[in-house]
Amino acid sequence: xxxYVGGLRSRLISDSFYEMxxxxxxxxxxxxxxxxxxxxxxxxxxxxxxxxxxxxxxxVSNIDINADYMELGxxxxxxxxxxxxxxxxxxxxLGTHMAxxxxxxxxxxxxSIGRSQPLFEVLDxxxxxxxxxxxxxxxxVEIEQVTLDRAHNASRPWxxxxxxxxxxxxxxxxxxxxx
Amino acid sequence: xxxxxxxxxxTQFRFFIKQTMKMGIPTAxxxxxxxxxxxxxxxxxxxxALKPYDWSTPPESSEPGNPDLPSGVAIVDYALxxxxxxxxxxxxxxxxxxxxKVTLLDxxxxxxxxxxxxxxxxxxxxxxxxxxPIGMFSVTVYEVHLVARDQx
Numbered sequence: 001x002x003x004y005v006g007g008l009r010s011r012l013i014s015d016s017f018y019e020m021x022x023x024x025x026x027x028x029x030x031x032x033x034x035x036x037x038x039x040x041x042x043x044x045x046x047x048x049x050x051x052x053x054x055x056x057x058x059x060v061s062n063i064d065i066n067a068d069y070m071e072l073g074x075x076x077x078x079x080x081x082x083x084x085x086x087x088x089x090x091x092x093x094l095g096t097h098m099a100x101x102x103x104x105x106x107x108x109x110x111x112s113i114g115r116s117q118p119l120f121e122v123l124d125x126x127x128x129x130x131x132x133x134x135x136x137x138x139x140x141v142e143i144e145q146v147t148l149d150r151a152h153n154a155s156r157p158w159x160x161x162x163x164x165x166x167x168x169x170x171x172x173x174x175x176x177x178x179x
Numbered sequence: 180x181x182x183x184x185x186x187x188x189x190t191q192f193r194f195f196i197k198q199t200m201k202m203g204i205p206t207a208x209x210x211x212x213x214x215x216x217x218x219x220x221x222x223x224x225x226x227x228a229l230k231p232y233d234w235s236t237p238p239e240s241s242e243p244g245n246p247d248l249p250s251g252v253a254i255v256d257y258a259l260x261x262x263x264x265x266x267x268x269x270x271x272x273x274x275x276x277x278x279x280k281v282t283l284l285d286x287x288x289x290x291x292x293x294x295x296x297x298x299x300x301x302x303x304x305x306x307x308x309x310x311x312p313i314g315m316f317s318v319t320v321y322e323v324h325l326v327a328r329d330q331x
Contacts, residue, residue: 035234036222053274054301055328093230 003178004124004138010065013122013141013171017083018044018060020120025058027113030098037094045084049179055090058098062169074174089161099148099163106146106167118143142170154167181184186315193284212281214253214294217278245293253294255287264327277327279304283318286313296328303328 004012025047038056045061064082069070069075085102089095090100104110108117119142123135145168151159205211220238222231231238243249260280267274283291297304304325313320 029235032235034237036220036231036237037234055303091228091230093226093228094234097234 002176003173005173005176008126009171009173012125012138013081013169014102015125016063016122017062017120017141017169019086019123021060021102021105024115025101025108028101028110030101037092040098045086053088055088056094057088059086060084061086070172076172078176079171079173081171083169084166085165087163087165089163092161095150095161095163099150099165102165103146103148106143106165108143118146139173144168144170189317191243192318193286196284197256197287199256200216203258204256208254209300211254212257212259212297212299214255214291214297216248216251216253216293217295218242218244218251242314244295248290253290255283255290257287258282262298275327277302279325279327280321281325283323285321288321288323289320291323297325 025040025042029035031042038054041057043057043059044061045059049107060083062081062083067077067079067081067083071077087095087098087102088120105113105115106118108115108119109139110116119140122138122141124138125135127133145166147166149164149166152163152173219228219242221240222229222236223239224232226232243251245251245253258281260282262278262280264275264277266276279297281297293311294306296306305328307326309322310322310324313322
């Protein structure tokens, strides 16, 4: 099978990253019922401008991709994706807790939920045809530069409990003839 | 502040003002300005902000934020002036921080004065401040200013 490149590779990385975040937070119980906070609403980052925004919305988005050539004379490249997980929390306590969990999910500090390394598996969702099919493993993408940030002296009410975790995803590949 | 006039009938005045307010209030409950009183909850263990460290643990005790309102919510008569405010956008969506200027009579202000926040539908409004009250002889009129916390 040829190595995935181009837009399909990008989509599978993006989808796998989102799914890793969703699965990790599910394993930590963030989406369970009966918890002492308003429900967590997980969305992809490309939220429409007129989409309702509710308390405890968590948005996963990737914006910038920068590429560097890794080998002289070859097409081997390292692509660095900038990803953001933004959380619009109902309180500082909840925002701090969620943002801290996401940071350590990305840094691989939670072996109990399968997050033991700062990387994630990119899966081949193109082979999921029927419900219950498991996507095949394709390759790993490393996670670096995990940073937790929040607004200081927030000038707008919605920024008061706004938390953002950013990271860089490292994807190394040459071309579709990679072994 | 308020003066007095023996010819002024506060009961009648309040009745007509409240009738006027009722005329301007939507009939659907979720379109009305609703005042909320956070329950006083005690978690074990809990942080200095009185939030649990384990979000799956129910509170040890929970008392209404306002003992006179066990439901934790109140809807009173009001006159409302809406302004669109500013709009800004983040990755989680767009925020329209609209503003409300809410006029209340003293009897209704007494009911909601310890509220923690207000809502109209799914939009949360923070209570920013109360303007200096206005006297109408023995009746006092309050003006409460609110700012939307989000857009929904």
